[in-house]
Amino acid sequence: MINSGHYTRFQNRIWRRRLWRYGLLGAGLAFVFWVIHLDAVVREKFEGRRWAVPVHVYARPLELYVGLRLEPGRLLEELKTLGYRRQALAQRPGTYQYTAGVFIIVSRPFRFWDSKQASLRFRLTIRRGEVSVLQQVAGSVDLPLLRLEPVMVGSIYPGHHEDRIPVKITDVSAYLVSALIAIEDHDFFAHHGVALRGLARAFFVNLRAGKAVQGGSTLTQQLVKNFYLSAERTLRRKLVELIMALLLEFHYDKEEILEAYINEIYLGQQGPRAIHGFGLASQFYFGRPLRELEMPQLAMLVGMIKGPSFFNPRRHPERATDRRNLTLREMFTQGFIGEQEHRLAQQAPLGVTEKPLNQGSGHSAYLDLVHRQLRRDYLDEDLRSEGLQVFTTLDLGVQEAAERAVESVLKYLDPSQGEDSGQLQAAVVVTNVGDGEVLAVVGGRDADYAGFNRALDAQRQVGSLIKPAIFLTALAQPGRYTLATLLNDDPLIWKSAGAPDWSPQNYDRKFHGQVALYQVLARSYNVASARLGLELGLESVLKTLGKLGIERHLKPYASTLLGAVTLTPLEVTRMYHTLASGGFRFPLRTVRAVLTEDGVPLKRYELKLQQRFQPEPVYLLNTALQRVISQGTGRGLMTMMPAALNIAGKTGTTNDYRDSWFAGFTGNRLAVVWLGRDDNQPVGLTGASGALRVWGNMMRRLSLIPLKLGQPGQVINVAIDLESGLKAGAGCSQAIELPFIKGSAPEQMAPCAAGKKPVWFKRIFGK
Amino acid sequence: MLLTACPVDRYTVRPQTGMSGKQVVQALADAASQEKQAGRFDNAAGLYERALRIEPGNAGLWTALADLRYDQEQFRQVVALTAKSNTLAGDKQALRIRNWRLMGDARKELGEDQAAKAAYDRAEALEATRTRRWF
Numbered sequence: 001m002i003n004s005g006h007y008t009r010f011q012n013r014i015w016r017r018r019l020w021r022y023g024l025l026g027a028g029l030a031f032v033f034w035v036i037h038l039d040a041v042v043r044e045k046f047e048g049r050r051w052a053v054p055v056h057v058y059a060r061p062l063e064l065y066v067g068l069r070l071e072p073g074r075l076l077e078e079l080k081t082l083g084y085r086r087q088a089l090a091q092r093p094g095t096y097q098y099t100a101g102v103f104i105i106v107s108r109p110f111r112f113w114d115s116k117q118a119s120l121r122f123r124l125t126i127r128r129g130e131v132s133v134l135q136q137v138a139g140s141v142d143l144p145l146l147r148l149e150p151v152m153v154g155s156i157y158p159g160h161h162e163d164r165i166p167v168k169i170t171d172v173s174a175y176l177v178s179a180l181i182a183i184e185d186h187d188f189f190a191h192h193g194v195a196l197r198g199l200a201r202a203f204f205v206n207l208r209a210g211k212a213v214q215g216g217s218t219l220t221q222q223l224v225k226n227f228y229l230s231a232e233r234t235l236r237r238k239l240v241e242l243i244m245a246l247l248l249e250f251h252y253d254k255e256e257i258l259e260a261y262i263n264e265i266y267l268g269q270q271g272p273r274a275i276h277g278f279g280l281a282s283q284f285y286f287g288r289p290l291r292e293l294e295m296p297q298l299a300m301l302v303g304m305i306k307g308p309s310f311f312n313p314r315r316h317p318e319r320a321t322d323r324r325n326l327t328l329r330e331m332f333t334q335g336f337i338g339e340q341e342h343r344l345a346q347q348a349p350l351g352v353t354e355k356p357l358n359q360g361s362g363h364s365a366y367l368d369l370v371h372r373q374l375r376r377d378y379l380d381e382d383l384r385s386e387g388l389q390v391f392t393t394l395d396l397g398v399q400e401a402a403e404r405a406v407e408s409v410l411k412y413l414d415p416s417q418g419e420d421s422g423q424l425q426a427a428v429v430v431t432n433v434g435d436g437e438v439l440a441v442v443g444g445r446d447a448d449y450a451g452f453n454r455a456l457d458a459q460r461q462v463g464s465l466i467k468p469a470i471f472l473t474a475l476a477q478p479g480r481y482t483l484a485t486l487l488n489d490d491p492l493i494w495k496s497a498g499a500p501d502w503s504p505q506n507y508d509r510k511f512h513g514q515v516a517l518y519q520v521l522a523r524s525y526n527v528a529s530a531r532l533g534l535e536l537g538l539e540s541v542l543k544t545l546g547k548l549g550i551e552r553h554l555k556p557y558a559s560t561l562l563g564a565v566t567l568t569p570l571e572v573t574r575m576y577h578t579l580a581s582g583g584f585r586f587p588l589r590t591v592r593a594v595l596t597e598d599g600v601p602l603k604r605y606e607l608k609l610q611q612r613f614q615p616e617p618v619y620l621l622n623t624a625l626q627r628v629i630s631q632g633t634g635r636g637l638m639t640m641m642p643a644a645l646n647i648a649g650k651t652g653t654t655n656d657y658r659d660s661w662f663a664g665f666t667g668n669r670l671a672v673v674w675l676g677r678d679d680n681q682p683v684g685l686t687g688a689s690g691a692l693r694v695w696g697n698m699m700r701r702l703s704l705i706p707l708k709l710g711q712p713g714q715v716i717n718v719a720i721d722l723e724s725g726l727k728a729g730a731g732c733s734q735a736i737e738l739p740f741i742k743g744s745a746p747e748q749m750a751p752c753a754a755g756k757k758p759v760w761f762k763r764i765f766g767k
Numbered sequence: 768m769l770l771t772a773c774p775v776d777r778y779t780v781r782p783q784t785g786m787s788g789k790q791v792v793q794a795l796a797d798a799a800s801q802e803k804q805a806g807r808f809d810n811a812a813g814l815y816e817r818a819l820r821i822e823p824g825n826a827g828l829w830t831a832l833a834d835l836r837y838d839q840e841q842f843r844q845v846v847a848l849t850a851k852s853n854t855l856a857g858d859k860q861a862l863r864i865r866n867w868r869l870m871g872d873a874r875k876e877l878g879e880d881q882a883a884k885a886a887y888d889r890a891e892a893l894e895a896t897r898t899r900r901w902f
Contacts, residue, residue, distance in 0.1 A: 067791065432820070435819060435820065606812055606813075607819070609851060611850045
């Protein structure tokens with residue numbers, strides 16, 4: 001007979017045991033599932049896209065060929081921006097020699113959108129501002145042309161602002177690996193993800209301190225910590241870290257883990273931009289690709305891992321040097337480098353660039369336009385994470401010229417004291433006439449400030465800049481209008497139902513009677529222009545504006561004819577580009593091609609055009625726009641630029657001098673400049689006294705081709721008497737030769753024609 | 768009247784810059800022509816565009832690009848490019864004739880028969896003047 005008390009105790013014991021057993025089993029199972037879960041996490045992230053790599057944006061590559069107009073200073077600047085080092089004997093990629101106009105450059109290999117270009121050691125001679133020799137040094141073989149790799153000008157960041165340039169372990173110097181091993185993890189190639197000795201040491205140190213003060217982490221653990229986990233320091237997190245490190249080592253080999261580490265590790269900060277990985281850190285601190293760094297520089301970067309901010313070589317060069325030398329000492333002690341190598345490396349200067357190259361946020365206005373153009377074709381998410389490479393049309397030389405011109409002219413124009421000081425703002429857009437590529441954008445006076453982009457977003461009244469649309473509408477009707485047609489500049493009162501009377505005034509507050517059409521444009525007479533526009537009909541002028549590239553709906557008010565409409569500088573550029581290209585509309589492009597992260601071409605933005613106008617009226621208009629510069633409101637430019645450039649352009653001024661505009665073009669460059677205040681208060685500048693000066697100051701810095709308007713076959717030149725607008729003859733004292741579309745020139749002789757031959761007649765006809 | 772099979776680049780692309788510029792433009796046009804023959808149209812177009820950046824006033828380059836666009840069946844572009852070439856062709860009659868014919872071909876492909884005929888007529892008229900000059 002069993003005692004019931006005994007029995008109950010016995011039963012309880014069995015149950016407790018069972019509970020323990022099941023409990024342990026359950027806990028074991030839970031642990032196994034947890035590990036399985038962690039395993040899935042480890043593998044999923046490591047095998048998928050490891051990082052959201054930002055889009056990297058490149059400027060246009062400098063295309064070198066014999067005959068290219070290029071100043072040595074510009075090439076030196078380009079080489080500096082690309083991080084090329086000047087040496088006595090250039091032999092490695094990314095180096096050059098220079099003496100008196102002769103360069104020897106060893107270019108870096110680069111994968112362009114269309115082909116790969118290998119590294120090349122070449123000689124380039126510049127004589128009188130022109131490339132005269134371009135040849136490969138080996139064998140003195142002439143090269144037809146060659147592209148320098150483009151400068152990376154910016155990135156479009158993922159949401160968390162992590163930036164990196166991923167590198168492959170096979171491209172990494174052995175010195176980088178040995179420095180990492182020496183200072184961060186002696187046993188990396190021996191352990192399985194966790195180094196027990198290091199762990200035990202850290203454990204006791206932490207126990208003594210009563211809190212977590214030491215990591216004792218292997219490279220694998222550090223990778224896990226950065227790659228998978230948050231920054232918290234708890235025991236649970238440490239356990240996860242250990243398990244994940246073991247799992248990582250179980251699945252992947254050391255090279256893969258090391259490669260991930262090299263690309264993951266955090267190495268600095270620039271505002272909101274976090275610098276991750278050695279690839280980007282090399283560019284960020286040394287302005288050069290990782291493969292070009294020397295051993296001491298690699299040691300410096302490795303030394304920084306412990307505290308990128310504390311050991312920042314730009315802010316704390318002494319700390320960075322000490323830390324680098326400690327790394328070097330460890331490398332020497334562990335036999336990675338020899339004694340002499342160690343000694344020389346310790347004496348080497350840090351060699352960091354003064355500021356991060358290629359990241360002058362001065363390009364922010366341009367990048368803004370690039371971003372907007374890309375957003376039409378790509379999801380914003382892809383733009384921020386797919387690591388695309390975007391090749392743009394940005395010309396750094398032109399961009400710099402535009403920024404400098406704005407800076408220097410505005411310093412002079414803006415009141416230096418008082419509450420109005422610093423209020424004057426600016427915007428500039430520059431394009432290549434031949435194909436509509438946007439070369440530079442300035443979005444404000446402070447090019448470093450990535451705020452309001454006036455070039456793209458400031459909607460301002462355009463004043464007389466709109467007038468060419470009126471004159472083009474007229475000149476497209478050769479039966480009615482020619483450049484010689486006399487227009488009436490007497491007072492005008494325009495009555496329209498439901499609106500107050502409109503009576504435009506001229507800038508000089510005078511009326512000028514009968515004036516030839518081309519002179520009305522050259523002198524920018526408002527009254528005659530408005531009357532012409534009303535004669536033609538508002539709708540037809542607005543249609544011309546649409547064909548010129550103004551896509552927004554403009555209201556058909558009479559005041560529109562004198563520019564009482566708001567447009568952005570970019571829209572004005574579009575309009576004038578159609579004129580500069582002879583009546584062909586080219587979509588303004590900032591992007592040439594987009595490549596995937598691996599260099600596979602994704603999309604090319606090719607040259608496209610559309611004929612919007614017949615060439616004849618555009619030719620006539622452009623000759624009139626040339627006269628704006630040679631004898632009209634833009635003649636101030638003649639004191640700044642050579643007359644032989646035959647520049648065509650137009651000034652624009654709005655009521656009370658609130659906006660100052662100038663749009664003009666040479667044979668190869670078109671630029672639009674706006675000056676004004678953000679609060680739309682008067683700035684006291686006309687187009688000629690403000691924007692035109694910036695335009696001239698900028699263009700003087702560029703390599704320009706004279707504007708040679710190709711005269712269409714249907715256009716002939718005829719001498720005209722200015723007074724009557726009729727065909728001039730020998731006796732006319734005020735005659736001028738003007739182009740006419742065949743059949744439109746006046747046939748009737750001017751009353752003065754019968755008189756004595758004046759000098760001009762002899763000059764034109766040689767009789 | 769398909770002209771696309773003709774090796775256009777050799778005789779229409781005549782560089783206008785100095786001796787050196789000639790070599791560059793010619794080198795690019797030759798490379799473009801090879802890419803085109805190999806069916807790599809995108810690369811060919813890219814090379815023509817590079818050449819045009821160096822010499823935008825070279826009418827022959829615009830025609831060569833038009834020719835390429837014809838092969839790519841971008842007929843609207845052919846019309847615009849040949850028109851552009853015509854504005855730069857000056858007194859190069861042969862090039863003008865070629866442009867009008869190519870434009871006519873493109874118009875025809877676009878189903879714009881009247882415009883195609885007008886373009887062919889322009890070509891014929893120019894051809895006639897040329898022939899008259901010969902005799």
